[in-house]
Amino acid sequence: MAKSTNPTSTMATPIKSVESDVVEAKLSKDGLDAAGRPMPVYADPAPLDRHGPAWVLAMCNQKGGVGKTTSTINLGAALAEWGRRVLLVDFDPQGALSVGLGVNPHDLDRTIYNVLIERDVSVDDVLLKTNTPGMDLLPSNIDLSAAEVQLVNEVAREQVLARALEPLLPDYDVVLIDCQPSLGLLTVNALTAASSVIIPLECEFFALRGVALLMQTIEKVQERLNPRLEVEGILATMFDPRTLHSREVLARVVEAFGDRVFHTVIGRTVRFPETTVVGEPITTYASSSAGARAYRELAKEVLAR
Numbered sequence: 055m056a057k058s059t060n061p062t063s064t065m066a067t068p069i070k071s072v073e074s075d076v077v078e079a080k081l082s083k084d085g086l087d088a089a090g091r092p093m094p095v096y097a098d099p100a101p102l103d104r105h106g107p108a109w110v111l112a113m114c115n116q117k118g119g120v121g122k123t124t125s126t127i128n129l130g131a132a133l134a135e136w137g138r139r140v141l142l143v144d145f146d147p148q149g150a151l152s153v154g155l156g157v158n159p160h161d162l163d164r165t166i167y168n169v170l171i172e173r174d175v176s177v178d179d180v181l182l183k184t185n186t187p188g189m190d191l192l193p194s195n196i197d198l199s200a201a202e203v204q205l206v207n208e209v210a211r212e213q214v215l216a217r218a219l220e221p222l223l224p225d226y227d228v229v230l231i232d233c234q235p236s237l238g239l240l241t242v243n244a245l246t247a248a249s250s251v252i253i254p255l256e257c258e259f260f261a262l263r264g265v266a267l268l269m270q271t272i273e274k275v276q277e278r279l280n281p282r283l284e285v286e287g288i289l290a291t292m293f294d295p296r297t298l299h300s301r302e303v304l305a306r307v308v309e310a311f312g313d314r315v316f317h318t319v320i321g322r323t324v325r326f327p328e329t330t331v332v333g334e335p336i337t338t339y340a341s342s343s344a345g346a347r348a349y350r351e352l353a354k355e356v357l358a359r
């Protein structure tokens with residue numbers, strides 16, 4: 055990372071856990087996906103000879119801790135491995151996306167917040183390169199929490215992020231926006247800037263609670279602000295094929311959303327919390343792990359859709 059150091063770099067390097075491939079093997083047994091549907095074989099994405107204009111995706115669920123940030127980092131890194139130019143936008147004042155990429159948000163003088171609020175700050179002033187080739191970051195920190203209040207009196211307050219990102223779109227193939235766990239003005243800005251939404255759902259009992267409200271919000275944004283917006287897919291995360299509970303929750307999610315549920319499912323593994331500590335994507339931290347392979351597969355599925 056260009057400007058910062060990993061805030062957690064003083065911590066001891068975590069011992070890499072021993073993880074069998076049991077989880078992944080069970081996910082794709084007999085050509086079926088984890089929900090028992092036929093698993094399509096996705097071709098490797100074709101190399102690109104030129105880049106842009108970017109396809110903008112928002113990673114959105116107002117429920118906390120469902121894997122939005124983890125999916126933003128690792129889907130982004132997997133897309134970059136396939137030669138896509140990727141921009142990650144940290145749109146959560148917690149700055150977890152920035153931390154997960156080794157940036158200490160508290161050290162930053164200027165973040166996406168300044169781009170939104172101050173006319174003389176441009177996205178180029180804030181843009182950081184990550185250690186993943188082809189993947190850049192617009193970081194955020196706690197300052198962004200003030201934007202929600204400050205933007206209220208702004209003209210076209212829902213379009214501020216879309217306007218800020220516009221000059222960058224020709225340079226990237228994919229922009230991924232990591233939303234905060236709320237349906238407030240920041241998230242509405244993300245949904246207005248995006249053409250697609252990915253909804254991560256944790257495979258546990260309350261997974262579907264709140265999704266109806268999220269869908270209503272998406273529909274309102276479609277009607278009033280952004281008619282191009284589409285739900286790209288529902289991503290099941292933290293799936294544990296060994297528990298009946300996880301399998302039942304996944305079955306209910308597929309029952310409710312059908313084909314909109316990605317065939318690729320992200321298994322539960324301690325490797326993901328470990329990646330936050332080291333500040334890098336799983337695709338480099340544990341390149342051949344089941345988790346890394348799952349996000350590479352998701353990248354192929356997203357590009358094939």
Ligand SMILES: Nc1ncnc2c1ncn2[C@@H]1O[C@H](COP(=O)(O)OP(=O)(O)OP(=O)(O)O)[C@@H](O)[C@H]1O
Nearest residue numbers: 118119120121122123124235292321322323326327
């Ligand atoms: N597949 C997984 N297996 C195990 N742990 C995971 C997995 N995905 C994410 N986690 C862990 O779960 C926690 C929450 O994940 P993450 O931060 O990605 O969720 P989030 O939806 O962005 O949360 P928030 O709503 O707070 O922004 C983190 O500690 C992360 O490391």
Ligand SMILES: [Mg+2]
Nearest residue numbers: 122123146150
């Ligand atoms: Mg998050």
